[in-house]
Amino acid sequence: MRPGEPPRPSRTVEVADNLPGVVAVRDSKDPAGPALAFAPGAWRAFVTHFTDRP
Template identity: 65%
Template sequence: MTTTTDSPRWFKSSYSNNGGNCIEVAANIPGAVPVRDSKDPNGPALTFTANGWSSFVAAVKNGKFPA
């Protein structure tokens, strides 16, 4: 992973209007995609590789994780 001194710039999807069950993603960290619970911004964050995150998002969009 690339080392950086950048702080994550967190954002929520424009689709995140579902009563608070949201995640935030930071897309400004080279080679990594940090993800956190928007209700707990000081809590832990998971970090995915860019390819891992893209694969996860594609699986969600394709219904691989039914509700």
Template identity: 65%
Template sequence: MISPDLSGAEFRKSTLSGPNNDCVEVATNLPGLIAVRDSKDPSGPVLTFSPATWNDFLTGIRTGEV
């Protein structure tokens, strides 16, 4: 499997996050790709999802399925 190029990823965390760094950060600016990482380890592993899969995940959270 080829790793996607994440060099242009602009990670952000929720404005609802507190001042600590115990959050996930999400990059949504990459074409056809959503990237998620741990804010405590910005140079660590990154999970990637298709936009459709990410939207399904968010819908599941909002509706209580996840």
């Protein structure tokens, strides 16, 4: 961010990977809002898709 530039909205998610058999993901700005639940293998595939890009 440059001086005098307005702040940008945050695009942060929280990932809970300490639950048995599920990975929960939610918007960190709305912790009481909805969460997405993924099977661990599906979450791994999703993350791998974006981290293995050049």
